[in-house]
Amino acid sequence: MERSLSLFPACCVIILLLAAEMGPMMEDARECKSPSGDFQGICLSNDVCANICKLEGFSSGGCEGVFDRECICYKDCF
Numbered sequence: 001m002e003r004s005l006s007l008f009p010a011c012c013v014i015i016l017l018l019a020a021e022m023g024p025m026m027e028d029a030r031e032c033k034s035p036s037g038d039f040q041g042i043c044l045s046n047d048v049c050a051n052i053c054k055l056e057g058f059s060s061g062g063c064e065g066v067f068d069r070e071c072i073c074y075k076d077c078f
Contacts, residue, residue: 032077036061039071049073 039052043063053061053073061073 029076029078031074033072033074034058036071036073043069043071 036049036052036056038056039049043049043065046062049063049071050061052071053059056073058073058075061071063069064072
């Protein structure tokens with residue numbers, strides 16, 4: 001009886017640790033897109049677009065569109 005009482009707190013700690021591991025996972029941040037304010041003309045280079053977007057404070061950028069290719073900047077949004 002004494003031994004089972006000493007194991008009870010250890011079992012409770014193990015159960016709490018397992019429950020914490022099974023808790024909700026944090027979802028990845030969504031990606032928000034915005035046209036570059038500084039890029040001029042038709043976007044032909046993803047690297048140039050990304051560099052301009054970084055200067056504007058975004059995390060990255062790239063050219064989008066088929067005929068009217070424009071520089072679109074990306075950042076994480078919540």
